Amino acid sequence: MDIRGAVDAAVPTNIIAAKAAEVRANKVNWQSYLQGQMISGEDCEFIQRFEQKRNPEEKQELLQTEGNQCAKTFINLMTHISKEQTVQYILTMVDDMLQENHQRVCIFFDYAKRGKNTAWSYFLPMLNRQDLFTVHMNLLEKSTERETRQEYALAMIQCKVLKQLENLDQQKYDDEDISEDIKFLLDKLGESVQDLSSFDEYSSELKSGRLEWSPVHKSEKFWRENAVRLNEKNYELLKILTKLLEVSDDPQVLAVAAHDVGEYVRHYPRGKRVIEQLGGKQLVMNHMHHEDQQVRYNALLAVQKLMVHNWYVKLLLTVRSVGLERDTNFLLYFYGAGIKFSCGKAALIKW
Numbered sequence: 001m002d003i004r005g006a007v008d009a010a011v012p013t014n015i016i017a018a019k020a021a022e023v024r025a026n027k028v029n030w031q032s033y034l035q036g037q038m039i040s041g042e043d044c045e046f047i048q049r050f051e052q053k054r055n056p057e058e059k060q061e062l063l064q065t066e067g068n069q070c071a072k073t074f075i076n077l078m079t080h081i082s083k084e085q086t087v088q089y090i091l092t093m094v095d096d097m098l099q100e101n102h103q104r105v106c107i108f109f110d111y112a113k114r115g116k117n118t119a120w121s122y123f124l125p126m127l128n129r130q131d132l133f134t135v136h137m138n139l140l141e142k143s144t145e146r147e148t149r150q151e152y153a154l155a156m157i158q159c160k161v162l163k164q165l166e167n168l169d170q171q172k173y174d175d176e177d178i179s180e181d182i183k184f185l186l187d188k189l190g191e192s193v194q195d196l197s198s199f200d201e202y203s204s205e206l207k208s209g210r211l212e213w214s215p216v217h218k219s220e221k222f223w224r225e226n227a228v229r230l231n232e233k234n235y236e237l238l239k240i241l242t243k244l245l246e247v248s249d250d251p252q253v254l255a256v257a258a259h260d261v262g263e264y265v266r267h268y269p270r271g272k273r274v275i276e277q278l279g280g281k282q283l284v285m286n287h288m289h290h291e292d293q294q295v296r297y298n299a300l301l302a303v304q305k306l307m308v309h310n311w312y313v314k315l316l317l318t319v320r321s322v323g324l325e326r327d328t329n330f331l332l333y334f335y336g337a338g339i340k341f342s343c344g345k346a347a348l349i350k351w
Contacts, residue, residue, distance in 0.1 A: 046069055108122070238274065
């Protein structure tokens with residue numbers, strides 16, 4: 001069984017992410033805009049330098065020294081260019097920049113403050129564009145498919161929108177439509193939270209690519225009940241997990257992903273073989289020498305679980321073959337030893 005298949009197809013993980021990847025691939029010819037006098041030389045020069053900063057450290061250095069110019073250029077480009085494909089590209093660049101480091105929103109707030117504006121004032125006009133990529137309005141209300149509505153609701157919950165809505169609901173607004181919209185979203189997201197299973201929560205977090213140490217990752221009950229579900233849809237979630245180990249440069253994401261690989265292998269009997277076919281074993285091993293201590297630690301634990309897993313499965317099959325699974329005292333000894341073994345705390349079980 002070869003399940004490696006379309007590992008790369010596992011990311012992006014939804015329609016919007018797929019569109020963003022497509023937009024990101026269509027580079028803009030900024031020189032043509034400069035020659036047509038649609039953008040200034042200053043903005044053209046900066047955006048080209050920004051695009052060349054592939055390394056996160058180089059990009060961070062540029063933003064630290066020229067943060068004001070960055071905000072100015074992006075806002076100028078958004079407000080002076082009308083071509084949808086280019087606007088999509090600009091917005092995707094902004095989103096990528098903020099996803100790398102959420103603190104970068106301060107760049108836009110500081111720039112807006114100097115001009116006595118709000119940061120939102122530059123982006124809100126985008127909502128009037130008849131462009132599904134930039135609008136996506138009323139998805140929770142107008143979508144006819146329950147699964148689609150749930151997917152978008154989960155995405156909003158994952159981004160902590162519910163807490164923000166609760167804060168906004170405490171304020172008074174002259175415009176009744178604003179209050180009604182807030183209450184509508186609160187009701188819909190509240191319904192989704194009630195229907196939200198731990199697996200839905202995990203799936204949503206994984207598909208977002210923003211892994212954090214939420215309770216499900218360290219829940220023995222969650223992995224015992226749901227490890228096998230990571231095999232659904234041709235191993236979709238596992239492919240995303242291994243892809244994050246390959247492409248992410250966020251230490252927390254890498255640490256959580258390595259941990260999850262280990263838990264999957266520990267709780268799914270054929271997990272080691274699946275992970276190896278997806279290339280996950282080598283990816284985890286690569287992070288054993290990562291500069292971040294948490295990444296190294298979780299990668300090491302995952303590798304231990306990968307290495308000892310075959311021994312544990314063979315022992316379990318042996319126990320079953322000779323009928324000892326009916327011996328209560330033996331089972332207590334076996335599973336106690338097995339737990340220690342699977343956690344990498346024993347090199348050998350002596351019979």
